[in-house]
Amino acid sequence: MKKTMLMVMVLVLVCGLGFATGVKEATTPATPRPAVVKLQVWYAMSGASGEAFTKQAKAFDEARADIELELTYSGSYADTATKVSAALLSGNAPDVAVMAAGQLYTGERGDFSMEQLVKDADFNAKDIYDGMWEYAKYDGRIASVPYGISTQVMYYNKKILAQAGIDLSTPPATWEEFLKIAKQAQAKGNFTNQPDFYGFDTSDGVWLIKSMLYQNGNAVVDSKDGKIVPVFADAKGVAVAEFWKRLVDEKVMPAGQHNNAEKKFLAGSLAFIASSSNRISRWPTSATLELGAIPMPSFTQKSIALGGNGIVILTQDVHNRQAGWELVKYLTKADNQTAFALSTGYLPIRKSAQESQLVKDTLAQNPLYKIAFDQLEYTWAYRHFGEMGTMDANFWYALDEIEKGVLTPAAAMDKAAKALIKEME
Amino acid sequence: MGKRKLHGYNWVATFILVAGSALMVFPFVWMVLSSFKTAADVYTYPPRWIPSTWKFSNYVKVFEMIPFLRYYFNSIYTSVMQTAIQIVLSITAAYALTRLDYPGKSYLIGLIRSTMFVPLVVTLIPLYLLVSGVGLIDTYAGIILPQVFSAFTIFLLMAFFSTVPKDLSDSAKLDGCGYYRIMMYVIIPNSLSAISTATLFSFLGHWKSYTWPLIITNKASYRTLPIGLKYLVQESSSEYQVMMAASVMAILPVLIVFSLSEKQLVRSITLTGLKS
Numbered sequence: 161m162k163k164t165m166l167m168v169m170v171l172v173l174v175c176g177l178g179f180a181t182g183v184k185e186a187t188t189p190a191t192p193r194p195a196v197v198k199l200q201v202w203y204a205m206s207g208a209s210g211e212a213f214t215k216q217a218k219a220f221d222e223a224r225a226d227i228e229l230e231l232t233y234s235g236s237y238a239d240t241a242t243k244v245s246a247a248l249l250s251g252n253a254p255d256v257a258v259m260a261a262g263q264l265y266t267g268e269r270g271d272f273s274m275e276q277l278v279k280d281a282d283f284n285a286k287d288i289y290d291g292m293w294e295y296a297k298y299d300g301r302i303a304s305v306p307y308g309i310s311t312q313v314m315y316y317n318k319k320i321l322a323q324a325g326i327d328l329s330t331p332p333a334t335w336e337e338f339l340k341i342a343k344q345a346q347a348k349g350n351f352t353n354q355p356d357f358y359g360f361d362t363s364d365g366v367w368l369i370k371s372m373l374y375q376n377g378n379a380v381v382d383s384k385d386g387k388i389v390p391v392f393a394d395a396k397g398v399a400v401a402e403f404w405k406r407l408v409d410e411k412v413m414p415a416g417q418h419n420n421a422e423k424k425f426l427a428g429s430l431a432f433i434a435s436s437s438n439r440i441s442r443w444p445t446s447a448t449l450e451l452g453a454i455p456m457p458s459f460t461q462k463s464i465a466l467g468g469n470g471i472v473i474l475t476q477d478v479h480n481r482q483a484g485w486e487l488v489k490y491l492t493k494a495d496n497q498t499a500f501a502l503s504t505g506y507l508p509i510r511k512s513a514q515e516s517q518l519v520k521d522t523l524a525q526n527p528l529y530k531i532a533f534d535q536l537e538y539t540w541a542y543r544h545f546g547e548m549g550t551m552d553a554n555f556w557y558a559l560d561e562i563e564k565g566v567l568t569p570a571a572a573m574d575k576a577a578k579a580l581i582k583e584m585e
Numbered sequence: 586m587g588k589r590k591l592h593g594y595n596w597v598a599t600f601i602l603v604a605g606s607a608l609m610v611f612p613f614v615w616m617v618l619s620s621f622k623t624a625a626d627v628y629t630y631p632p633r634w635i636p637s638t639w640k641f642s643n644y645v646k647v648f649e650m651i652p653f654l655r656y657y658f659n660s661i662y663t664s665v666m667q668t669a670i671q672i673v674l675s676i677t678a679a680y681a682l683t684r685l686d687y688p689g690k691s692y693l694i695g696l697i698r699s700t701m702f703v704p705l706v707v708t709l710i711p712l713y714l715l716v717s718g719v720g721l722i723d724t725y726a727g728i729i730l731p732q733v734f735s736a737f738t739i740f741l742l743m744a745f746f747s748t749v750p751k752d753l754s755d756s757a758k759l760d761g762c763g764y765y766r767i768m769m770y771v772i773i774p775n776s777l778s779a780i781s782t783a784t785l786f787s788f789l790g791h792w793k794s795y796t797w798p799l800i801i802t803n804k805a806s807y808r809t810l811p812i813g814l815k816y817l818v819q820e821s822s823s824e825y826q827v828m829m830a831a832s833v834m835a836i837l838p839v840l841i842v843f844s845l846s847e848k849q850l851v852r853s854i855t856l857t858g859l860k861s
Contacts (some may be wrong), residue, residue, distance in 0.1 A: 200803070206816050232803045233816055241802050246710045250717035256802075352630040427628050443825075446628040 164190040186360040204240035208441035209504045220490045227483045255474045255475035256484040258372040262472035263303035284485035287510045295541035304470030306509045310437040311464045317452040320431045324349035332456035338457040345431035354429040361421040362434040366555040372400045374463035390580045393573035399567030408563045415563035437532035453531040462538040550583045618828035627825045643830040653815040660810035664791040671732040679742035680768045703738045727801045738783045745779030781849030
C-alpha cells in the first residue's frame with residue numbers, strides 16, 4: 161500500500177503537469193490492420209505473479225500469428241507509475257500496462273476509458289464481480305480491467321499457536337476476540353524464545369484500517385455535491401483508531417514496525433499477520449513457520465477492501481487498441497483466471513472461475529486459498545480519486561502518531577482528514 | 586620500543602580495532618554465508634552461521650531467474666563509461682573554476698552548486714522528455730549521458746585543486762606551459778588521491794543507479810544489474826539466500842574498484858586534515 165501510495169502521488173503529479181491531450185475510445189480504423197500488430201506491454205508484477213502473467217501472455221503471443229507482444233517488466237508499482245507517466249508525456253507509452261491505479265490516468269485531462277470495449281459480447285462483463293468493477297473505475301467510468309486483485313488475509317504461524325495451545329477451529333469473529341487470542345499467542349507461543357516477539361502486526365496498516373473502518377460502519381470518503389469529502393475521522397472511525405491504539409498499548413502489536421512485519425513473521429517472531437492473499441505463493445514453510453490462515457476478524461459487519469492491479473490500454477492506435485483488448489480478453493478468460501489465481505494467491509475476477517471443478521478441488525485441498533476466495537463475498541472497492549495518494553500518506557502518519565502516542569487517535573484522524581481537505585482545495 | 590608498546594596500551598587499541606573491523610566485516614561475511622544456505626537455514630532461530638548444507642544452487646538460480654550476465658555487462662559498461670566521462674568533465678570544470686579568472690565565474694559556481702539541491706525525482710520527467718526527444722530511449726547513450734554531470738564531483742575536485750600551491754602553476758607558466766599543460770602536468774599529478782576518491786564515489790553512484798536506467802530502458806538487453814536485483818528481491822521476496830547470492834556477485838566489481846583506489850582514498854582522507 162505504501163508503494164501504491166507513492167505511485168498514486170506520481171500519477172497525480174503528472175496529471176497536474178497536464179499530460180494528455182485526451183484519448184478517445186476506438187473509432188473506425190482509417191488504415192487497414194497490419195499483418196502483425198506489435199504490442200508493447202509493461203507489467204508491474206514479479207515473482208510467482210510475474211511468472212504466471214508472462215506465461216499466459218506468451219501463450220497468447222504464440223497462439224496469435226497476427227499479434228506480437230513485447231513484454232517489459234516495469235518495476236514496482238511506484239516505479240511503473242513513474243515510467244508510464246514519463247512515457248505518456250513523451251508519447252512513448254506502452255500499448256498496454258498491467259499496473260496499480262492505472263485508472264487514475266483517466267482523469268480530467270486524459271481519457272483511457274474502456275466503457276465501450278467491455279461491452280464486447282465475447283467478454284461477458286457481467287461475469288466479473290461488481291466490487292472489482294468498482295475498483296477499476298475512475299469517476300464512475302470503467303478505466304481499467306481488474307487483474308491481479310487481492311484481499312488481506314489473516315495469516316498465522318501454526319507452530320506458535322500450537323505452542324500456545326490455541327485452537328482456531330472456531331476462528332475469532334470479532335477484533336475483540338482476536339485481541340485475546342493474539343495476546344495468548346504472544347504470552348505462550350514463543351517457541352523459539354525470540355526476544356522481539358509479538359502477537360500481531362501488518363505490513364500494510366492503511367489497507368487494513370480501511371477495511372476496519374467499513375467493518376465498523378464508517379466509510380473512508382464520501383461524495384458531497386460532486387466533491388470528495390473525508391469521513392474517516394467520524395465517531396466510528398475514531399473508535400477504530402482507538403482499537404488500533406489498544407493493540408499497541410496492550411503490547412500485542414509493536415509501534416511503528418510495519419516495514420519489518422513480514423520479515424518477523426517469516427522468522428517466527430510474530431503469531432499473526434494481516435497481509436495480501438498473494439503471499440500464499442511466496443512464503444515458504446520453514447523451521448520457524450508453518451502457515452495457516454483465518455478469515456479477517458471484523459467489528460459490526462464483515463468487510464474487506466480489495467487491492468491490486470488492473471490492465472489499462474493506453475494506445476491511441478485503433479489497431480493496437482483492438483489487439484490490446486484481445487489480449488485483455490485472453491488474460492481474463494475464466495480458465496486463465498483460474499490458473500492465474502491458483503498459482504499466485506490473487507483472486508479470480510470472474511464468478512464462473514470460482515465454479516470450476518479445478519477451483520473447487522483446489523480449495524478443498526488448500527484451505528489457505530479458500531480463505532481469500534470466501535472473503536470475496538463481502539469485499540468492497542475503495543474509490544480512486546486524485547488525492548488518494550495524499551490521503552494514504554496522511555493515514556500512515558496518523559497511524560504512526562497513534563502508535564507512538566504522539567497524538568490521540570481522535571486528533572490523529574482529524575489531522576489526517578484536515579490535511580486531505582487542504583490538499584483537495 | 587615496539588615491543589613495549591605492544592605490551593602497553595596497544596593491546597587496547599588492537600582490541601578496539603579488531604572489534605571495529607569485525608563489526609564492519611560482519612554484514613559481508615553474513616551475506617556470503619547466507620548465499621550458500623537453504624531457505625530453512627535462513628529463518629532458523631537462533632540464527633545459524635554455517636549452512637547445514639552448502640547450496641551452490643542458489644547462484645545457479647540467480648542465472649535462471651534473470652539474465653544476470655547481460656545485466657552485469659551492461660552495468661559494468663555503463664558505470665565505467667559514466668565514471669570516465671564524469672571524471673574528465675569534472676577535472677576540466679574544477680580546473681576552470683579554481684585556476685582561471687573570467688567574468689561570471691562566481692555565478693557559474695552558484696549555478697552548479699544549485700543543482701545539488703534538486704533531487705532526481707524533480708528532473709526525472711523533463712529529463713526523460715529531453716532524452717526521448719533525441720531518440721535515446723533503449724540505448725547505452727540514453728543511460729550514460731544524462732548522468733555524467735555531477736556537481737558533487739566538481740566541488741570535491743575543486744577543494745583539492747585549490748590546495749595545489751599557485752606557485753607551482755606560476756612556475757610552469759614561466760616555463761611556457763599553457764592552461765592545458767598546467768592542468769595535465771601540475772594539477773592532476775598533485776591531485777591523484779582526490780581524483781581517485783572522486784572516481785570511487787562516481788563508480789559507486791553509477792553502479793547502484795536504479796531509477797534512471799529503469800525509466801529509460803524497456804528492452805532487457807539494455808537493462809542494468811540494479812533492475813535485475815530489484816526484480817529478484819521482489820520475485821524471491823522470501824528467498825533471502827538467492828538475493829544474497831546475487832548480492833555477492835553484484836558487489837565484486839565494487840570491491841575491485843575499491844581495492845584499486847584504496848591507497849589513494851586513504852591518502853586523500855589523510856590530506857584533508859593538512860593545510861599548506
